[in-house]
Amino acid sequence: MIQQADSSVYSVSKTSPPQASAFNKLLTVLDRNIRFLFPLPAFLIALGLFIYPLFELFRISMCRWELTTTDPRTFVWFANFVQAFIRDTHFWKSVWLMLYFAFASVSVQLVTGFALALMLNREFKGESVVRMLLLFPIIATPVAMSLTWSMMMNPFMGVLNYLFSLIGLGPSEWAANTATVMPALILVEVWHWTPFMMLVLLAGLKSLPKDPYEAAIIDGASRVQVFFKITLPLMQPYIVLVIILRLIHGFRVFDKIFVISGGGPNRASETLNLMIYHEAFAALNYGYASALGVIMLVIIFIISLGIFRYRERDWSY
Amino acid sequence: METHRLKRIIVRVGFVAACIVSIVFFIFPFCWVLLMSLKTPDAAQSIPPTFIFRPTFENFREVLSQGAFLNALKNSIIVTFFTLVANLIISLPASYIIARRRQKWLSFGILFTQMAPWIVFLLPWYIIFKKLGLYDTYIGLVLVNLTFMIPFTIWLMLGFFEDVPVEVEEAAWLDGCSYTGTFVRIVIPLVKGGIITITTLGFMGVWNVFIFPLVLSGYQAQTLPVLVYGFLVDDSLNFGPMSAAAVLITLPVVAFVLLNQKYFQRGIALGGRK
Structure with a gap:
């Protein structure tokens, strides 16, 4: 007690300005509790913007709440979920579209990305230029590129139909037709993310050991054999990793679909993501949208749990 | 032969x-x-498309003379800048502590935020932000941008902090430097590469983000991606100005990333490693 009083008297009597001493005091407090105070802001943001909103989401999902009504919510238990599972004809289709979009685009990306990586896995003139040009799709603003693709895919004035006509193909309606809208969107997604796939796989290829290849050449193995018996097994961890990364992303693609097709025509490309947006901010069915959100969260949670258990052994921290 | x-x-x-x-x-x-x-409206709509034409900057002039575009440009710059700065101030100390005291349970939390479907979180955010008056403000947008930047930064910086030898810090402590002082003066300069990497990737992420400002901003804080989308809504056949707007919004981010290309490629390789 006395000591404390002494020290405070001492610090005041010193010639240093009081502000500096306050700053020093703050620094001492920070230093003593560094392990709590350093992560505190990040923790508060997690609490305020992840944990609390989640509770809010669960609560709203059990209410009937249309944003148009003045007296907002009535508690309805699981009526919103029942509506999604049983009554809403589009719900299951939107889940299917979400899975279809993700799996189809990732498998095409994997093939194209791997082919590109194998092709570029050598030293040649202009290597850095080629690599730089391939970065462009990843960097560019997705909305701007979606706009560009939607102009290119315009059924009447688009350049893609013109290019089709040059090689003797008939015009396609692209995103304006229920049959072609999903392939068209998947094409844009593949264009966007193949370079990323290629870069990660190329980094993997460059890190492979040389010995097995030398042994294979001595044994007289053919190129195809080398690829299937050596490259593919050695690359397995990288392949699994990029598939995981891209799948997780694929489930929640929003920008492209929203800009190019808007979920249409006739809801043919309305994935769960888009459906939630439409229910909440176009139809203003807030309670129902939240229930859909909870379902989407559960789906993604189950998938990520599976991934986490699979990856647990090489997770390094 | x-x-x-x-x-x-x-x-x-x-x-x-x-x-x-x-x-x-x-x-x-x-x-x-x-x-x-660079085409005139007639050239832009001609079928078959023309490849040789007299270039014009009319579209760019039209876009740049719109008050809405300049407003969105200003908003984009402000939101991107403050998100990146706040992200470093918040994430670096947190990542440093986590790196020094390896905590495994955190990895799942971080993994989950990387998988979060943003549209789902936007539902409660919209309600909360309306209530708190954060709707259509810079603070609101910076906050939601931080939700994806912070976990990513903490996760990416872990590797960089782990590479700093503890001996260096111990030497500083012995010389009488405080923990905080050591962190700011010794450790931060040693992870400069990581900071540039995260700023490059972050610039790209924040500048390009569309869904947050789409839901959480009106006109006041509207950023460029939302505005550019508006061109399509207004007149989907007016290709010229739409293209000019798309070019203008993409140029800064491409230029910035290509300037830091080395760090960008390393960031992608790091993202693939773990």
């Missing part, structure tokens, strides 16, 4: 051809939008 040489030439030609075809595929939309942005 002859057939061997012939085979090598064929392989060579095939390689070059494949390179050209793939580059054309990935670069074509960029060239196309650039061409469109």
Whole structure:
């Protein structure tokens, strides 16, 4: 007690300005509790913007709440979920579209990305230029590129139909037709993310050991054999990793679909993501949208749990 | 011998051809939008498309003279800048502590935020932000941008902090430097590479983000991606100004990332490692 009083008297009597001493005091407090105070802001943001909103989401999902009504919510238990599972004809289709979009685009990306990586896995003139040009799709603003693709895919004035006509193909309606809208969107997604796939796989290829290849050449193995018996097994961890990364992303693609097709025509490309947006901010069915959100969260949670258990052994921290 | 040489030439030609075809595929939309942005309305809508024409900057002038565009440009710059700064101030100390005290349970939390479907979180955010008056404000947008930046930064910086030898810090402590002082003066300069990497990737992420400002901003804080989308809504056949806007919004981010290309490529490789 006395000591404390002494020290405070001492610090005041010193010639240093009081502000500096306050700053020093703050620094001492920070230093003593560094392990709590350093992560505190990040923790508060997690609490305020992840944990609390989640509770809010669960609560709203059990209410009937249309944003148009003045007296907002009535508690309805699981009526919103029942509506999604049983009554809403589009719900299951939107889940299917979400899975279809993700799996189809990732498998095409994997093939194209791997082919590109194998092709570029050598030293040649202009290597850095080629690599730089391939970065462009990843960097560019997705909305701007979606706009560009939607102009290119315009059924009447688009350049893609013109290019089709040059090689003797008939015009396609692209995103304006229920049959072609999903392939068209998947094409844009593949264009966007193949370079990323290629870069990660190329980094993997460059890190492979040389010995097995030398042994294979001595044994007289053919190129195809080398690829299937050596490259593919050695690359397995990288392949699994990029598939995981891209799948997780694929489930929640929003920008492209929203800009190019808007979920249409006739809801043919309305994935769960888009459906939630439409229910909440176009139809203003807030309670129902939240229930859909909870379902989407559960789906993604189950998938990520599976991934986490699979990856647990090489997770390094 | 002859057939061997012939085979090598064929392989060579095939390689070059494949390179050209793939580059054309990935670069074509960029060239196309650039061409469109320089065309007059008549040229832009002609069928078949013209490849030779007299370029005009009319579209750019039209876009740049709109008050809404300048407003969105200003908003984009402000939101991006403050998000990146706040992100470093919040994430670096947190990542440092986590790196020094390895905590495994955190990895799942971080993994989950990386998988979060943003539209789901936007539902409660919208309600909360309306209530708190954060709707259509810079603070609101910076906050939601931080939700994806912070976990990513903490996760990416872990590796960099782990590479700093503890001995260096211990030496500083022995010399009487405080923990905080050591962190700011000794550790931070040693992870500069990580900071540039995260700022490059972050600039790209924040500048390009569309869904947050789409839901959480009106006119006041509207950023460029939302505004550019508006061109499509207003008149989907007016290709010229739409292209000019697309070019203008993409230029800064491409320029910034290409300037830091080395760090960007390393960031992608790091993202693939773990």
